[in-house]
Amino acid sequence: xxxxxxxxxxxxxxxxxxxxxxxxxxxxxxxxxxxxxxxxxxxxxxxxxxxxxxxxxxxxxxxxxxxxxxxxxxxxxxxxxxxxxxxxxxxxxxxxxxxxxxxxxxxxxxxxxxxxxxxxxxxxxxxxxxxxxxxxxxxxxxxxxxxxxxxxxxxxxxxxxxxxxxxxxxxxxxxxxxxxxxxxxxxxxxxxxxxxxxxxxxxxxxxxxxxxxxxxxxxxxxxxxxxxxxxxxxxxxxxxxxxxxxxxxxxxxxxxxxxxxxxxxxxxxxxxxxxxxxxxxxxxxxxxxxxxxxxxxxxxxxxxxxxxxxxxxxxxxxxxxxxxxxxxxxxxxxxxxxxxxxxxxxxxxxxxxxxxxxxxxxxxxxxxxxxxxxxxxxxxxxxxxxxxxxxxxxxxxxxxxxxxxxxxxxxxxxxxxxxxxxxxxxxxxxxxxxxxxxxxxxxxxxxxxxxxxxxxxxxxxxxxxxxxxxxxxxxxxxxxxxxxxxxxxxxxxxxxxxxxxxxxxxxxxxxxxxxxxxxxxxxxxxxxxxxxxxxxxxxxxxxxxxxxxxxxxxxxxxxxxxxxxxxxxxxxxxxxxxxxxxxxxxxxxxxxxxxxxxxxxxxxxxxxxxxxxxxxxxxxxxxxxxxxxxxxxxxxxxxxxxxxxxxxxxxxxxxxxxxxxxxxxxxxxxxxxxxxxxx
Amino acid sequence: xxxxxxxxxxxxxxxxxxxxxxxxxxxxxxxxxxxxxxxxxxxxxxxxxxxxxxxxxxxxxxxxxxxxxxxxxxxxxxxxxxxxxxxxxxxxxxxxxxxxxxxxxxxxxxxxxxxxxxxxxxxxxxxxxxxxxxxxxxxxxxxxxxxxxxxxxxxxxxxxxxxxxxxxxxxxxxxxxxxxxxxxxxxxxxxxxxxxxxxxxxxxxxxxxxxxxxxxxxxxxxxxxxxxxxxxxxxxxxxxxxxxxxxxxxxxxxxxxxxxxxxxxxxxxxxxxx
Numbered sequence: 001x002x003x004x005x006x007x008x009x010x011x012x013x014x015x016x017x018x019x020x021x022x023x024x025x026x027x028x029x030x031x032x033x034x035x036x037x038x039x040x041x042x043x044x045x046x047x048x049x050x051x052x053x054x055x056x057x058x059x060x061x062x063x064x065x066x067x068x069x070x071x072x073x074x075x076x077x078x079x080x081x082x083x084x085x086x087x088x089x090x091x092x093x094x095x096x097x098x099x100x101x102x103x104x105x106x107x108x109x110x111x112x113x114x115x116x117x118x119x120x121x122x123x124x125x126x127x128x129x130x131x132x133x134x135x136x137x138x139x140x141x142x143x144x145x146x147x148x149x150x151x152x153x154x155x156x157x158x159x160x161x162x163x164x165x166x167x168x169x170x171x172x173x174x175x176x177x178x179x180x181x182x183x184x185x186x187x188x189x190x191x192x193x194x195x196x197x198x199x200x201x202x203x204x205x206x207x208x209x210x211x212x213x214x215x216x217x218x219x220x221x222x223x224x225x226x227x228x229x230x231x232x233x234x235x236x237x238x239x240x241x242x243x244x245x246x247x248x249x250x251x252x253x254x255x256x257x258x259x260x261x262x263x264x265x266x267x268x269x270x271x272x273x274x275x276x277x278x279x280x281x282x283x284x285x286x287x288x289x290x291x292x293x294x295x296x297x298x299x300x301x302x303x304x305x306x307x308x309x310x311x312x313x314x315x316x317x318x319x320x321x322x323x324x325x326x327x328x329x330x331x332x333x334x335x336x337x338x339x340x341x342x343x344x345x346x347x348x349x350x351x352x353x354x355x356x357x358x359x360x361x362x363x364x365x366x367x368x369x370x371x372x373x374x375x376x377x378x379x380x381x382x383x384x385x386x387x388x389x390x391x392x393x394x395x396x397x398x399x400x401x402x403x404x405x406x407x408x409x410x411x412x413x414x415x416x417x418x419x420x421x422x423x424x425x426x427x428x429x430x431x432x433x434x435x436x437x438x439x440x441x442x443x444x445x446x447x448x449x450x451x452x453x454x455x456x457x458x459x460x461x462x463x464x465x466x467x468x469x470x471x472x473x474x475x476x477x478x479x480x481x482x483x484x485x486x487x488x489x490x491x492x493x494x495x496x497x498x499x500x501x502x503x504x505x506x507x508x509x510x511x512x513x514x515x516x517x518x519x520x521x522x523x524x525x526x527x528x529x530x531x532x533x534x535x536x537x538x539x540x541x542x543x544x545x546x547x548x549x550x551x552x553x554x555x556x557x558x559x560x561x562x563x564x565x566x567x568x569x570x571x572x573x574x575x576x577x578x579x580x581x582x583x584x585x586x587x588x589x590x591x592x593x594x595x596x597x598x599x600x601x602x603x604x605x606x607x608x609x610x611x612x613x614x615x616x617x618x619x620x621x622x623x624x625x626x627x628x629x630x631x632x633x634x635x636x637x638x639x640x641x642x643x644x645x646x647x648x649x650x651x652x653x654x655x656x657x658x659x660x661x662x663x664x665x666x667x668x669x670x671x672x673x674x675x676x677x678x679x
Numbered sequence: 680x681x682x683x684x685x686x687x688x689x690x691x692x693x694x695x696x697x698x699x700x701x702x703x704x705x706x707x708x709x710x711x712x713x714x715x716x717x718x719x720x721x722x723x724x725x726x727x728x729x730x731x732x733x734x735x736x737x738x739x740x741x742x743x744x745x746x747x748x749x750x751x752x753x754x755x756x757x758x759x760x761x762x763x764x765x766x767x768x769x770x771x772x773x774x775x776x777x778x779x780x781x782x783x784x785x786x787x788x789x790x791x792x793x794x795x796x797x798x799x800x801x802x803x804x805x806x807x808x809x810x811x812x813x814x815x816x817x818x819x820x821x822x823x824x825x826x827x828x829x830x831x832x833x834x835x836x837x838x839x840x841x842x843x844x845x846x847x848x849x850x851x852x853x854x855x856x857x858x859x860x861x862x863x864x865x866x867x868x869x870x871x872x873x874x875x876x877x878x879x880x881x882x883x884x885x886x887x888x889x890x891x892x893x894x895x896x897x898x899x900x901x902x903x904x905x906x907x908x909x910x911x912x913x914x915x916x917x918x919x920x921x922x923x924x925x926x927x928x929x930x931x932x933x934x935x936x937x938x939x940x941x942x943x944x945x946x947x948x949x950x951x952x953x
Contacts, residue, residue, distance in 0.1 A: 240868045323753075373753045373866025380864035388698040388705055396700050472867040 002150065002172050006085040009176065013183040014082075020191030021200065027291050028257065030316045031250035034210060041207040048206040048215045048354075052223065055216075056352045066116040070140060071199070073110025074186065077147055080106055084154060100155035107148040114140035127263025129281070131300025136185070136195045143182025146175050193292075198260040202353050205258040208251045209354060226345065226554040227506035228362055231471040241366030241469065245290035245332070246316045252360060256287040258353045261301055265347030265357065268577075270584040271340040271591075275599025277304040278340035280347040280357045283333065287360065290314040290332045304337055305598070320364055323372055338364050339376050340596045343467050343589030344549040349580055365469030375468055378593045383470050390459035390477065392593075395429045401455045403434035407441055410452040417489035418452035420444070420523075423504065425497030426460050427623035432630065433496075436623065439647035440496050440520055446650050447532035451494070457484050463499040466507070468590040475511065478503075482513035492516040494523045496643055498550035498622045499588070505555070519551055521561040521621050521642050528567045535649040538569035544615035544637075545572045546606065546629065547582035548622035561621050564642055568649050573613040583609060587624030603628040607635045619645060686726025687826050687849075689717045690781060692791035692804075693733050693748050693762070695741040699796075704740040706747030709792025711862030713855045714748055717790050718759075718863070720823060732780065734765040734773040737877060750870030751863050760869070764877045770889060771882035774804065778811040779880070785812075787849040788831065793818060793856040799888065809852040816852045817845060821859060839919075 058064040080103040083089045089099055118137035124130065152158045190196040209215070216223035231240060242248055248256075265280035266272055272279050282296075282304055289296050295313035303309045314320060314332030321338070322331045338361055347357045369375045375383060385394035401409065412421065422444065427433025444451050459477050466474035481504075493515050495501050505517035518526075527533050545565060551557045558579050565572050577583045586592065586602025607629060610618045617638045620626050630639045691714045696707030720727045731748055735741065745762055752759035765776045781789060794802035809816035821836040824844070831851065835843045836858030847853075908914040930941055946952040 236871050369864075369866070371753060371866055371868040373750060373864040373869070375864060383864070384705075388703050389701050394700070470867070 002176065003088070005172075005176050006150065006179075007088065009180055009183060010082060010086040013187040017187045017191045020188065020193075024191050024193075024197075024201070024257070027316075028250045028254045030246040030291065031248045031253040032246070034249035034251050036208045036210075036251060037212075038208075041209075041212070044212070044215070045203060045207040047218070048209075049203070052215045053206065053352055053354065056350070056354075059350075062116070063120070066113050066120070068113075069109050070113030070117060073106050073108075073113055073144065074140075076106035077103060077110055077144065078187070081147055084151065097155050100151050103151045104148060104155065107144045107151070111141060111144035111148065114144055125263070125267075126302060127267045127281075129261035129263065129299075129301035131298065133195050133261060133300070139182060139185035139189075142178045143186050146179035146182055150175055150179065195260075198258055198353065201254060202258040202260070205251070205255045206354065208254060210249060210251050210255070210359075211356065214354070222556065224556055226502070227510070228359065228466060230475065230507075230510045231366060233472060233475060239367075240370040240471070241368070242360075242363040243319055243367045243371065244317050245287060245314065245320065247367075248287070248360065248363065252356070252363075253287070253291050255353075255355045256284050256291065256360070259284045259288065259355060260353060261285065262352060263301060264350040264352065266302055268346040268350050268581065268583075270342060270344060270346065270586060270602045270605070271596075271598065272302075272305065273605060274586070274602045275305045276340040276596050277307050277334065277337050277598075279304050283337065283361070284355060284357065286312065286314070286332050290318075290320060291316055296332075304334075307334065307337075321368060321372075333364075335368060335374065335376065336596045338368065339379075339594040340591070340598075341589055342549075342584045342586055342591040342602065344584035345553045346549070346581070346584065349553050362467060362469060365467075366471055367469070369469035370472065375470075376594045376596070378595070379468050379590065382590070382593050383465060383468060383473060386460055386462075386465050386470075386473050386477065390480075391426050391429060392460060392464050393426070393429050397459070398456050400424065400428050400458060401453070403428060403431075403437065404441070404453075407438070409441065409455070411455045412452045412488045412490075413455065413457060415452045418450050419491050420449055420451040421485075421488065421490040421493045422451045422453045423461075423493050423495035423497070423500050423517075424453060424458060425495055425500045425623065427497055428458075430623065430627070432626060433623040436496055436626065436641040436643050439641065440643040442647045443524060443527075443533070443643060443650065444494075446647075447527045449527070449532075452488075452490075454484060454488075459484075461497075461500040461503040462507075463503045464590050464593070466503070467588070468593065478508055478511050478513070482508060482511060485513060485515070492518055492523075494518050494520055496520040496621070496623070496641065498548045498555070499624065502550045502554045519555070519557055519560065519621060521551075521564050522557060524642070524646055525560040525563045525567070528564065533567075533646070534651050535568050535646070536651045538649065540570075541616035542573050542614055543570045543617045543619055544575055544610055544613045545578070545619045546575070546585065546610070546625055547578055548620065548625050549582065549584050549588055551621055552582055553580055561619070561642055564646060565619055568645055570619075570645075572619075573615050575609045575613055577609060585622075585625040585628040587622075587628040592624075592628070601632075603632050607632040607637065610635075610637045686724045686728060687720065687788060688728055688730070688786040689720060689788045689790060690730045690732050690786040691717050691748075692777065692789065693731050693745065694792065694795045694797075695733075695735065695744045696796040704744035706744055706862070706865060707792055707796045708862070709794065709854075709856055709859075711748065711751070711792075711865075712857075712859040713790040713792050714751055715860050715862045716820065716823065716855055717788075718751065719860065723823070724826060729759050730786065731759070731762040732765070732777065733762060734767055734776045734780075734880070736769045736771075737764065737766050742875060745875065746870040746873060747865045749873035750865030750867060752873070753866040753869045760872070761874045761876050764875050765880045766877050767880060767882040768884075770885055772885040772888075774807045774811060775883050776880045778808055781808075782812060785850050787826070787829075788823075789814075789850070789852045790820075791852070791854055793854040805852050805854045812850075812852070814850050814852050815847050816854070817847055818854045818856075819858060820853045820855045823853075 057067060080099055084099050084103050089095050114137050117140060121134055121137050185194055186196055190200045211225040214223050214225035261281060263281050269278065269280050279302055281301055282299065285299050286296055293315040295310065297310040299309050312330050312332055320332045321335045341361045343358050345358055382392045385392055389395060390397050424437060428437065459481055462474035462477035465477065493504055498519055501517050501519050504515055545561060547558060562572055583606050584602060585606050615637050617640055618629060619642055620629065620639060621642050626639055626641055693710040694707050696705045698705050717729045733745055749759065749762055765780060767773065767776060791805050794800055805816055817833055817835060819836045820833055821842060822834040824832040824834055829849050831847050831849055833845045833847055833853065835845055837843055908917050930938060
């Protein structure tokens, strides 16, 4: 009896899954077109899954093994089940026992995995979604157990007669019913929107990801793609940014649909932890609600802090955020949710499905700023300043070098070329950052570096404008900066501002400016290793290091600052969240400008992290981080930039006494020392 | 909202502004506040329509500055997707052109900033325009409280936060300064899509202006404020108190010499002359 029933069940489930897949694909295709290399993407998908995705999943060893057992067992079991029970190969003399045996092994493996899934679901952490996800372990078990039992007679462990006769019939029907449940969840549910949707959408998302360059390559490519993509401003009639879910590109919608609701993003999101109304997981789920149409009432995870679930609703062609003009009621997402993000990329770094949350948030912000003209709080003022004065503070652009009045800095306009172009950043207007800049100049002069600055010709890099959604101002600033930089010859740009570093290095390329850019910590580490800097031993107390998001997660530079600190004789007492898991200072993405209230402040939480290490001093490498962390009231630790620590530790160059070992380096000035002593 | 309360036709006169630090063209602050006031009328008087009017030479810089006003219309409705531009040669007198345009299709309310940020910037334009049109003028407007049966109830801003309620028969010219609500953000997309309706008008050269010699303005010297108050309460009182004439003196029926002597004496006591 099962011989006829099983193929019907299996192929019916598969047929329904194909219909579901077609419907789901139609939902994604509501998005804007975005050309992808179709076959190439599909071919790259297994590697992206096995290497890149598992690199993220493997940060949690238990879950990683659980997933390997469950998913691996399931995929193998489905393929073998189609062969053995669907096509009836189990009955064949030669292949039957072998395939049946493999199927038993696969379903057993899947069962073991599902036990671990069940264990995790007993007391699930807050970040996991509940709802339909709670039945998943049972569904996994139903599938694996029923497949296992049904296959037993095939391989002859149980006699064929076992499922015959009156009792056998009932047993067979019961097994078939359990299998139907399993197939329903695992095959039908995969394309019709159950928890298993993540497998179907996720596989295609990996294949057609909008940032294919973020995946590692066989040739050893690191795979990092963090720069925002430029908005095409050429068509004056076009709508700018994302207003409705269908304004996302189709592969962005596909990416949202791939979410497994594991909540890793929620666990690392600084805004969520601070009680601001943002939860990256909920945001992605809201986009899924939007692309399918409906309300968020079925969402079973943590809500946006302070915003009850069930009040928001949307549709593929309806607005995501309501226009400011006096409308009551709610759309899919409130504007303050989008403005809470610090663009720290912690969620993207943690996401095992490689979803690009920050891209989506900036896309929606672009619409709010460029079309609604509704950037909250100081946003409008900062953008107006950037337009009128090329810096966010509205300072006189000709006062950019006032802090260096006594330093006699070499100007590019006078020199025309230099080995190193020192990019000052907008910190040049900030008295705290001016101390860092002076320290950096002292270090460069001590190492006898041939450098020059743009001085008043420099403009804001456009970082803040872009992340506030004002792509027009960003591109205007970027294009003028690129034109200025094109006038001069230099080998690299060095800056103490990771935001400028990121924008100059990763985002100007698309607009026609490609440069070699170094963060000052990278450059100082290089100078030290080449023997141009000599430090007095460290005499201070315990020190910890705070990784700036735009240096670490955005650019993968975790080692250089630590190497510099090591060279200073400092042993870094690492915070629990450091390196790629570093917690944001709260200063990125224009968050201090839009200033969405929460229960606590992000920098306060970070200074608590510092306190836990017992450090008296926290070394930083970013003007934003310095400002945010120094703004914490009653902080136990002092905040110093790496450049300041290096400048304080400088001792006279021993190499002058020992000309034999003088190394040759391209970044050195060819002749004579003309550097003046600073301070 | 009573049924007879219909929307009003409002014309906002806008100029090309000048950023105080960099001198770049922008939407002028006071004119933008004027437009903000006009956009706010929609809430009180549904169906109100706003027309933007500018007279002056056309150029890339001035066009992008004028689009700054149109960018404020995002989502406001009110028919604000065009700006009427009366194109004139540089150095022409704008008053006849504006007056002619306004008289041809009179709006009920003309709102403008009190003073332009570039050019003459004398602040005389609204007065000259009102005189020419024969309409009443109210300066320093803080709010339009209501318009009923052709009479507007206006709130005028006086120094030190004082307000005066006025009733004015429409049509009228009103000017706004820093007391009016702050202008909303200008959105790039609507600004770029909006249209400038350019009409070339007969240019009457401003002969007087041509004879003037223009030099960059200097900051006026400001008397240092000496805080005498000892306590916070005194300082607050000093800040919130009405301007007091106090030591002022009215001289009546005196000869020129006596008057000059009095002025000289005042200048000496103030330390302006030594």
